[in-house]
Amino acid sequence: MNTIIEQSFSVPFKYPVCFSEDIFSIENKLFVDLLAKDRHAKVLFVVDKGVNEAHPHLIAQLNAYAEAHSDSFSIPCDPIVVVGGEASKNDESIYKKVVEATHLYGIDRHSYIAVIGGGAVIDMVGFAAAISHRGIRLIRIPTTVLSQNDSAVGVKNSVNLFGKKNYLGTFTPPYAVLNDFNFLKTLDDRDWRSGISEAIKVALIKDLSFFTWIEAHSAALAKREMKPMQELIIRCAQMHLDHISGKDPFEFGSSRPLDFGHWAAHKLEHLTDFRVRHGEAVAIGIALDSTYSHLKGWISEADLLRIIAVFKTLGFQVFAPELGGESLIKGLQEFQEHLGGQLTIMLLKALGKGEEVHEMDHELIYQSVEMLKSFNQTENLVTN
Amino acid sequence: MNTIIEQSFSVPFKYPVCFSEDIFSIENKLFVDLLAKDRHAKVLFVVDKGVNEAHPHLIAQLNAYAEAHSDSFSIPCDPIVVVGGEASKNDESIYKKVVEATHLYGIDRHSYIAVIGGGAVIDMVGFAAAISHRGIRLIRIPTTVLSQNDSAVGVKNSVNLFGKKNYLGTFTPPYAVLNDFNFLKTLDDRDWRSGISEAIKVALIKDLSFFTWIEAHSAALAKREMKPMQELIIRCAQMHLDHISGKDPFEFGSSRPLDFGHWAAHKLEHLTDFRVRHGEAVAIGIALDSTYSHLKGWISEADLLRIIAVFKTLGFQVFAPELGGESLIKGLQEFQEHLGGQLTIMLLKALGKGEEVHEMDHELIYQSVEMLKSFNQTENLVTN
Missing domain, CATH: 1.20.1090.10 (Dehydroquinate synthase-like - alpha domain)
Known part of the structure; x- marks a missing residue:
């Protein structure tokens, strides 16, 4: 006298993986063209500290890009700069800072987080994006060979816990992946x-x-x-x-x-x-x-x-x-x-x-x- | 000169929603029959305090059930009892306790978390399960009318943050939902x-x-x-x-x-x-x-x-x-x-x-x- 209903459905996922150069030069439309056109977009930027140091004009360039394309999107606050490498995944206060920013600046499910950095920073920000509002759209902009050809094109995100790598995380496909080859020039x-x-x-x-x-x-x-x-x-x-x-x-x-x-x-x-x-x-x-x-x-x-x-x-x-x-x-x-x-x-x-x-x-x-x-x-x- | 690869795929999800009575009486095989047979299953139980108080023999019954079906599964520790209602979603230390138990007792992606309780506790444990190891199998056992006919049969989980309901959460279908009508008898x-x-x-x-x-x-x-x-x-x-x-x-x-x-x-x-x-x-x-x-x-x-x-x-x-x-x-x-x-x-x-x-x-x-x-x-x- 048990009743059993079998629930089943498929969820379609789709995202572009793009390869370009100098994506935030004002004439490069790749980024703005990715954003949905149904409303004015809001984009929260998170930048890897190492990338920011190797590209000291990056944040000014991001601001100028947003200014030039203000008809398409706006940035609600200065880009958040976070420590790079595995350290960004070891300290929960770092992903929580990203989550908090989504709260402070009203980043909802129809807004975007764009993360610029190496694989570890992309993993960490991806986790924050995946769990806030049950998933904010994530645009990954990987800056290393390893993240461009491997980790950032996939569907995983994570942070470390209990001394175990990737203990917390989800399978959440990104909204888009934007590989900018220019970032490779400054790698050691x-x-x-x-x-x-x-x-x-x-x-x-x-x-x-x-x-x-x-x-x-x-x-x-x-x-x-x-x-x-x-x-x-x-x-x-x-x-x-x-x-x-x-x-x-x-x-x-x-x-x-x-x-x-x-x-x-x-x-x-x-x-x-x-x-x-x-x-x-x-x-x-x-x-x-x-x-x-x-x-x-x-x-x-x-x-x-x-x-x-x-x-x-x-x-x-x-x-x-x-x-x-x-x-x-x-x-x-x-x-x-x-x-x-x-x-x-x-x-x-x-x-x-x-x-x-x-x-x-x-x-x-x-x-x-x-x-x-x-x-x-x-x-x-x-x-x- | 941009290159764009369009990634697309569908992910199939499937889960049974079962209706039964007295699911942990030893002769009721519904629960054990749900578990995958490819290896001996490990099941971590989490129980809503209110349910535990209304059903003072529940935990003894769970232990007896596990004992009787020890060829199919084992429980690595006593069921974790958590505060019920919205309070369980307001204090992050509660979902973190569940995450920590998965670490302490080796609950991996092929193990299970079974949660017995009202909608709020199911939301909270669901969140812990969804982010640990990128998703541990979750068996939901809702005990209220509201959770049996509505919240627990769906695909969402969540906890509260910044005073906002469901601020953190994911869309993660459960492994199975087991509705036991017996629990309704003790509702106020x-x-x-x-x-x-x-x-x-x-x-x-x-x-x-x-x-x-x-x-x-x-x-x-x-x-x-x-x-x-x-x-x-x-x-x-x-x-x-x-x-x-x-x-x-x-x-x-x-x-x-x-x-x-x-x-x-x-x-x-x-x-x-x-x-x-x-x-x-x-x-x-x-x-x-x-x-x-x-x-x-x-x-x-x-x-x-x-x-x-x-x-x-x-x-x-x-x-x-x-x-x-x-x-x-x-x-x-x-x-x-x-x-x-x-x-x-x-x-x-x-x-x-x-x-x-x-x-x-x-x-x-x-x-x-x-x-x-x-x-x-x-x-x-x-x-x-």
């Missing part, structure tokens, strides 16, 4: 390089032709040539967008995010107390799991050396002293807890073809670490 | 009655036959007969579910929630410092906007009197002294701010047929209030 060499490892990641598990392209352009990328970097970012972003829309955007099921090389990377960031940056750790994590794939008999030595050579040409380290010892192995267990359920690790069946396994041989991991150490010391790798 | 008369006004609301704007049914059963409902109450709840819940799945579940566009009678209700709750409960305020708000619809020439006096008579038979007041004066009119403006954009008010074109307007005549509102005052004083209304 480490940040320029770091984001490339996520492109190598998707290439290795999904698309041999993209890997071959990166390999061919690795010297140019290392020299900070802008044209191949733009192509790399657009191609990598497209692959991420396809992955998200392809199957399970909000990760309800057991489908995995694109996390090749990430179990060791997460652990390494912690073991080095974040001396090694995320993209650098991912490079080492990829190198490790590629070496493991080779030792397992899945990819040839020649293929492994191609991977290592690309990283070295780009200027990455493929080893860190903290990889030695048993701490690394604990990372496997933590990765399992992080995802919930069964351990799932992506390895390489071939260049451009990932395959999942559900256990890893600890002895083979130790051997892989030893190989990485010697790769790191070798000046010239012989590749085919 | 005011709470039993309150929830009926939301059913009258949907009936008046959408379904004449449902209104006629409520009218025919109003005396039985007033006498707390369980059978018509169960029918009312199921029918009202079904209408809400249809409304949500019908068009714009996450309210991206300008489609309105089912908020007939709610602009005055929200204001009245505040003006009376919550002496008047939500459902009671909604009854008065509906009576007000129905009277306004009559004075505007949209519904006949006979139809208006039928509406007023139903409320009076059920034991509702259709007037409160705080309706007088100019404060009420301010509620119109606040309602507009709350929804964002243009003012939109639902009125009645006929019984069972709502129609939206975008302005209200203040003089006609004052006249409606005067009429309500006299209706409230009249013992016997002459209805057809």
